[in-house]
Structure formats: C-alpha cells, structure tokens
Amino acid sequence: MKLARLDSEALPVETKALAKALLGCILVRESEDGKAAGRIVETEAYLPNDPACHAFSGKSSRNATLFGPPHRAYVYQIYGTSFCFNLSSECEGTGAGVLVRALAPTEGLELMQRRRGADRTRDLCRGPGRLCRALAIDRSFDGADLFLGPFLSLARDEWAPEIVRRSPRIGVTRAAGHRLRFYLAGNPYLSGPAALSPA
Numbered sequence: 208m209k210l211a212r213l214d215s216e217a218l219p220v221e222t223k224a225l226a227k228a229l230l231g232c233i234l235v236r237e238s239e240d241g242k243a244a245g246r247i248v249e250t251e252a253y254l255p256n257d258p259a260c261h262a263f264s265g266k267s268s269r270n271a272t273l274f275g276p277p278h279r280a281y282v283y284q285i286y287g288t289s290f291c292f293n294l295s296s297e298c299e300g301t302g303a304g305v306l307v308r309a310l311a312p313t314e315g316l317e318l319m320q321r322r323r324g325a326d327r328t329r330d331l332c333r334g335p336g337r338l339c340r341a342l343a344i345d346r347s348f349d350g351a352d353l354f355l356g357p358f359l360s361l362a363r364d365e366w367a368p369e370i371v372r373r374s375p376r377i378g379v380t381r382a383a384g385h386r387l388r389f390y391l392a393g394n395p396y397l398s399g400p401a402a403l404s405p406a
Contacts, residue, residue, distance in 0.1 A: 209364060209365070210233055210235070210244075210362035210363070210364050211362060211363050211364070212354075212360055212361070212362045213232065213353075213354065213360075213361040213362060213363060214354050215277075215278050215354045217363075218278060218361075220277045220278075220296060220297060220298065221296065221297065222252045222253065222254050222255070222296040222297060222303045222304070222305060223252045223254070223387065223389075225252075225277075225278075225294065225296045225305050226250040226251065226252040226305045226387070226389045227250075227371055227389050229247050229250050229294070229305060229307065229361075230247055230248065230249075230250060230369075230371055230389060230390070230391055231246060231247065231363070231366055231368060231369070231391070232246070232247050232361050232362065232363055233245065233246055233247070233313060233361065233362040233363065233364060234246075234247055234292075234307065234310060234338075234342065234359075234360075234361060235314075235359070235360045235361070235362055236315075236342040236343060236344065236358065236359055237357060237358050237359075237360075238343055238358065240318055240343070241315055241318050242314055242315050242318075243312075243314060243315030243318050243319050243322075243341065243342050243343075244312075244313050244314040244315060244342075244362075245310025245311055245312045245313050245314075245331075245332050245338065245341075245342070246310060246311040246313055246366065247307055247309075247310055248309050248310065248311050248390060248391045248394045248396050248397060249307075249308040249309035249388070249389070249390040249391070249394075249396075249397050249398055249399070250305050250306060250307055250308060250388070250389050250390070251305065251306040251308055251376045251377070251387055251388045251389070252296075252303075252305055252387040252389070253293075253303060253304050253305070253306065253387070254303055254387070255297055255301050255302065255303045257303070257382060257385075258381035258382045259376065259379040259380075259381040259382045259383075259385075260273070260302065260303060260304070261273060261281075261283065261302075261304075262274060262302020262303060262304070263302070265302075266302065269283065270283075270302065271350075272295055272349055272350045273293075273295050273302040273303060273304050274295075274299070274300060274301070274302045275295055275299055275350070276295065276299050277294075277295050277296050277297060277298070277299070278294055278295065278296075278352075278353060278354065279294065279295045279350055279351065279352060279353070280292065280293070280294065280344075280348045280349060280350065280351040280352075280353060280359060281293040281294065281295050281304050281349060281350075282339070282344060282345065282346050282347075282348050282349040283346070283349070284346060285336065286336075288336075289335075289336030289339065289340070290335075290336065290339040290340075290344055290345050290346065291306060291335040291336065291339065292306075292307050292335065292338065292339050292342075292344050292348075293305055293306045293307065294307070294353070306335060307335065307338065308334065308335050308338075308377070308388070308390075308397075308398045308399070309332060309333050309334060309335075309338065309390075309396050309397055309398040310332035310338050310341075310342075310396065311332070311394065311395075311396040312328055312331050312332055312341070312396075316328060316331070319331045319332070319341035319342070322340055322341055322342075322343060323337065323340055323341050329395055329396060332396065333396050333397070333398045334398040335398070337398075344359070369391045369392060369393075369394070370391070370392040370393075371389055371390070371391060371392070372389070372390055372391075372392045373386045373387070373388060373389050373390075374386060374388045374390070374399075375387075375388060376388045377398070377399045
C-alpha cells in the first residue's frame, strides 16, 4: 500500500467538515516495535460551545490542546485505563475537536494483536480506547503535530470514497441527540450501530 503523507492544507479546519474529511485517511503510528496503521472509518465532531466538548467549561491544563492550532493531537484518558485520540479543530483560541472512534487496520496486524491481546482483526481498533491501545497512543502524544512529528501521522492512499452517514454521538449525556457522529456506511469496523441518515 503506497501512502502519501498529508500536510495541514489538505484538511479543513471547521469541525464538522474535518470530521467528514478524516474518514478514509490513514492514521500511522511508527515506533521501535514497528509500524501500525489503520483507515479512519468513524469520527465524532465536538463543536465550539458544545456542552459535550471538553472545551465547554473553558481552557485548562488538560484540554489546552483544543484551544491551540488546528490538527494537533488531543489525547486524554478515560476510566483511568484507556486513552482517546482526537484532532483539534477551528481557529486557534476556539476550543473544539474531532474524536476518532474507529479504524480499519491496514498495517501491523500482528503488532496490534500483541498490544491488544486480541486475535480478531475486526475488534483491534473498533472503539477509541481499543485503537489507542493497538497503536500505542497515550497522553505523551497530546499536542503532537501530525504533519511534522515522526511517530504519529496522517496519510492517504488510492482508496475510493465510500458513502458517509451520520448519527447521534455515542456515550454522551449532554447534547446527546446531535447528529455529529460520521462513519463509512456498511463498514464492519464501526464501533457503534449503523444509522440510515446520509451526511
């Protein structure tokens, strides 16, 4: 698979547009153990002034990346055990971001299986915590520039676009009805249920 690394100009800044544009991109993780990568198949948008967004209550040491330049990795921990990978969005100073919910593994399957302790390919990166474990993404990547750093990057290949659909976000209680989850229709690696609404 021939990959072309993305530069920042290739992606939009507006949150919903970024959530859709990331679908089909390849998230690549280089490490001493080898390379692991997967195609982004599911995202969620967290908008400015969105009650479900980590930036809603203002800037803090935890969420500062969301208020920085767009397209930086925002990584936080949930349940004390798992990490979630996001990209900041909007202009600097505006808190917003896009959560990457699921990947379809494309490279480094054995490495991901060892990290996850799982054999089933479909489950390796099906969910934000699982994909971070499979790619060894932790809080140390918070604030990383994916267009300059050597260990975490975004790329594209010759993949043909699929149908994008949308649904309410998963696992949120605030603004729960907002249809800000975007995914590739019919993809077997989705972390949540399919929906019938086109994007």
